[in-house]
Amino acid sequence: MTIPMQYGLLLAAILFCIGLAGVLVRRDVIFMLMSVEVMLNAAGLAFIVGGAARSSADGQVMFIFILAMAAAEVSVGLALIIQLYQKFKTLDADSASQLNG
Amino acid sequence: MSELLWLIVALPFAGSLLLAMAGKHLPRLAAAIIGVGSVALSAIVMLILGLDFLHGNPAGVPIHQTLWQWINVSGFSPGIAFHLDSVSLTFVFVITFVGALIHLYAAPFMWKDEGFARFFSYMNLFVGFMLLLVLADNFLLLYLGWEGVGLCSYLLIGFWYKDPANGYAARKAFTVTRVGDTAMVIGLFILFTTYHTLNIQDILVATPHTWAPGSTIATTTAFLLLGGAIGKSAQVPLQTWLPDAMAAPSPVSALIHAATMVTAGVYLIARTHVLFELAPVVQSAVAVIGAVTLIVAGMAAIYQHDIKKVLAYSTISQIGYMFVALGVGAWSAALFHFMIHAFFKSLLFLGAGSVIAVLHDEHNMYKMGGLWKKMPVVFWTFLVGACALSALPLITAGFYSKDEIIWQAYASDKGSITLWLTGLAGAFITALYTFRMVFLTFFGKAKAEPAYRQGMGMTLPLVVLAFLSFVGGFIQLPDNMGHVTLFSHFIQQVLPATTPTGTAVIAGLPSGHAAEWIAQLIAAIVSIAGLTLAYRLYYNKPFPAAEPVRNPIQQFFFKGWDFDLLYDKVIVQPIVFFSRIDKNDVIDQFYTGLASVAGLFNKGLAATQNGKLRWYAMALAIGAVITLTILLST
Amino acid sequence: MNILFYIAALIAIFATVRMVTGTNAVHSLLYLIVSLLSVSVIFFLLGAPFIAALEVIIYAGAIMVLFVFVIMMLNTGSGGVRKEHELLKASTWIGPGITSAILCGEMLYVLLAPAFHPMNRIEIPPAAVGALLFSKYILIVELAAFLLAAGIIGAYHLGQKPKLSHHRYLKNEEAAT
Structure with missing residues (x-):
């Protein structure tokens, strides 16, 4: 009846890497932000799996913190996207490269 | 009462900090109230403390206040501590009182300037540092104040920084005084290695027991301290910065470059008088430097056409008188002249500033004229200041202070007939250039119209200062005229009295009161002669408004004896030449x-900073892969 | 019950892949929601019903609604879709794809190495989570509160429209750029 812990962690790793690929490939900042959400969610999944393997609530506590962080990150990130769009009239992340040294 | 001492210093600093932090957001009126109010409050505290000191403390026991310990490293523990005795009190009185009047004048003067709050922030900072300098109980704190006022002088000379010439003048002032300051620091090092403390009173008590009079170390130290004093007080050969410092706004010239900062050298020598008495060679060098300076600067002042430069050279020359007094051991005469000079010279600068301002920033005296009817208050107060500066006998404060110096240059045991004659020649030159300035500016045909009338804020300080330049002299009258010794008695709580020779310097001349009468008569005749010559040469003469053509000798004096050229040829150009040769060595x-x-690394690394978010994310990912690979392979 | 885990896992992977490769922002968002919902099913199976509920309410609910708002507000139109389509060529994918694949492979290698370790399906009630949250982790809870406050202020500040500057220096600067 039990599923090996590895499988849960495997799923987390795969989701994380798909999200990473999304961040690296996409130029549209909205897509990048969504991919980051996937990565955060994958990290949260890994915590839950760890917590389940040890039958402790710590994993879930960590997930709640990740959730809070994700909420803050998304609100600021979306506000930044709006600013970016107002300034550059595009959502292309590569066009906002004024910080090049 | 005496525990309020720290407030005198803290108030201007607080004002400066407030204006520096919030000045941009404050309305002008608030900035003016903070800027003027902090110094005025400081002056009020000083008056309360000073009256308390005078009445409740007839013996003049110094007030000492330690706020906290500054540093404590292996026995070296200077404190943030203040020492108030009669000498410091004289300086504090001038700094806060004259400072408050000049601040009051500056508020309407700078009203239209966009850097209004910045100006008052610098001015308050200056007053704070100057008070720190004169109240410090150890040399380290004194040096902090010393450099602090130098910094403020730099900031204020370059206040109108948009003109590169002002920035150049500021740098010149900073660099030239740095030469003297370096000498002074070395002198302080010698004091520290000998006594393992920098506490001024401790050192002054210890010096006569450890150093023999005339010994090499005493002479060297006194000489190095003299270097610092020369730089700060613009004496020959480091006087070249002060005329250029006139690029600052007129209230700054009045406060920093006439009344207070430039007299810091006088304070330093008076404060360390024990050291100078141990080094008779250096003390006579002080007198000689003062004598040379007063002639050099006086001659230069005669040929200036810029009204502020006349006053600048005049300041150098008057400080020369103070140095002569210090050099002959007439300590109280030097400080008395310092105080009176602060009154009338700041008055003259403020008057000149008013004239310049109402004539649309016109500095050239040949383009002024006939202003006495149009600006009566400025004219009459300026005239009082001019009379005091040229020491017209009996009525002006300048006569009593300068006459005392000239007399002591003759009568003191360190004085000589040469110093006396130099002083007299200086008095003649002073009267000449002063009344040349008055006649060119206020008499003759009007060449420019005043643009506006001044308000009360600007005339009140002029009137108060004129009053002080008039009556300030009566607190100290010579032996033969009433013999009032309020000031010298006060100063002699700290500084020794002058030792008279007792005999005539030259056989055949009378001594005692008879000699003093004769000397005063000669001094009076000399200054009136200077006035008369100025009247004959400059009164109501139709000068062209253009700059006069000068023959080579006049040009030489106009350029301040070509010291700038000399330094450029002897010091600056060789250094530039050698550094140019030396530029490409191994x-x-x-x-x-x-x-x-x-630079190559920079270029390589800068290329990675291309501002592309995905590029950075990729770098993160590759970093993670590499880290994980290394972890797995070990 | 195990089969539920595998199905949910496959759906999560499939939906996430579609989200990353999609060209239409709204479609991708819907795929993301599907992915999050399937992960919440997994949470439920792993004995974390509270977290599963949070995942649905906060992640798939609140945060995704924010995304919807922003996408609708900006309304980039179909031009963006076409541009994105051109970007999804093999040459753009090859570098990030290989990097992610290597990372994934390494993680799989690490995860498959140790011995079997079962995941218990003992349900941990929300009360236990809450008790732990406000005892052992109270400091982090406060830090998270700070973070959220900073997020609110930051979002408010950044979301404002740029005010018209009346200062003449700034005006000159704006004219120059």
Whole structure:
């Protein structure tokens, strides 16, 4: 009846890497932000799996913190996207490269 | 009462800090109230403390206040501590009182300037540092104030920084005084290595027991301290910065470059008088430097056409008188002249500033004229200041202060007939250039119209200062005229009295009161002669408004005896020449190579900073892969 | 019950892949929601019903609604879709794809190495989570509160429209750029 812990962690790793690929490939900042959400969610999944393997609530506590962080990150990130769009009239992340040294 | 001492210093600093932080957001009126109010409050505290000191403390026991310990390293523990005795009190009185009046004048004067709050922030900072300088109980704190006022002088000379000439003048002032300051620091090092403390009173008590009079170490130290005093007080050969410092706004010239900061050298020598008495050679050098300076600067002042430069050279020359007094051991005469000079010279600067301002920033005296009817208050107060500066006998404060110096240059045991004659020649030149200035500016045909009338804020300080330049002299009258010794008695709580020779310097001349009468008569005749000559040469003469053509000798004096040219040829150009030769030696190439390697790295690393978010994310991912790979392979 | 885990896992992977490769922002968002919902099913199966509920309410609910708002507000139109389509060529994918694949492979290698370790399906009630949250982790809870406050202020500040500057220096600067 039990599923090996590895499988849960495997799923987390795969989701994380798909999200990473999304961040690296996409130029549209909205897509990048969504991919980051996937990565955060994958990290949260890994915590839950760890917590389940040890039958402790710590994993879930960590997930709640990740959730809070994700909420803050998304609100600021979306506000930044709006600013970016107002300034550059595009959502292309590569066009906002004024910080090049 | 005496525990309020720290407030005198803290108030201007607080004002400065407030204006520096919030000045941009404050309305002008609030900035003016803070800027003027902090110094005025400081002056009020000083008056309360000073009256308390005078009445409740007839013996003049110094007030000492330690706020906290500054540093404590292996026995070296200077404190943030203040020492108030009669000498410091004289300086504090002038700094806060004259300072408050000048601040009051500056508020309407600078009203239209966009850097209004910045100006008052610097001014308050200056007052704070100057008070720190004169109240410090150890040399380290004194030196902090010393450099602090130098910094404020730099900031204020370059206040109108948009004109590169002002920035150049500021840098020149900073660099030239730095020469003297370096000498002074070395002198302080010698004091510290000998006594392992920098506490001024401790050192002054210890010096006569450890150093023999005339010994090499005493002479060296006194000489090095004299270097600092010369730089700050603009004496020959470091006087070249002060005329250029006139690029500052007129209230700054009045406060910093006439009344207070430039007299810091006088304070330093008076404060360390024990040291100078141990080094008779240096003390006579002080007198000689003062004598040379007063002639050099006086001659230069005669040929200036810029009204502020006349006053600048005049300031150098008057400080020369103070140095003569210090050099002959007439300590109280030097401080008395310092105080009176602060009154009338700041008055003259403020008057000149008013004239310049109402004539649309016109500095050239040949383009002024006939202003006495149009600006009566400025004219009459300016005239009082001019009379005091040229020491017209009996009525002006300048007569009593300067006459005392000239008399002591003759009568003191360190005085000589040469110093006396130099002083008299200086008095003649002073009267000449002063009344040349008055006649050119206020009499003759009007060449420019005043643009506006001044308000009360600007005339009140002029009137108060004129009053002080008039009556300030009566607190100290010579032996033969009433013999009032309020000031010298007060100063002699700290500084020794002058030792008279007792005999005539030259056989055949009378001594005692008879000699003093004769000397005063001669001094009076000399200054009136100077006035008369100025009247004959400059009163109501139709000068062209253009700059006069000068023959080579006049040009030489106009340029301040060509000291700038000399320094340029002897010091600046050789250094530039050698550094140009030395630019490409092996060592430099090594460092240039290092710099270019660093530059290459910079270029390589800068290329990675292309501002693309995905590029950075990719770098993160590759970093994670590499880290994980290394972890797995070990 | 195990089969539920595998199905949910496959759906999560499939939906996430579609989200990353999609060209239409709204479609991708819907795929993301599907992915999050399936992960919440997994949470439920792993004995974390509270977290599963949070995942649905906060992640798939609140945060995704924010995304919807922003996408609708900006309304980039179909031009963006076409541009994105051109970007999804093999040459753009090859570098990030290989990097992610290597990372994934390494993680799989690490995860498959140790011995079997079962995941218990003992349900941990929300009360236990809450008790732990406000005892052992109270400091982090406060830090998270700070973070959220900073997020609110930051979002408010950044979301404002740029005010018209009346200062003449700034005006000159704006004219120059």
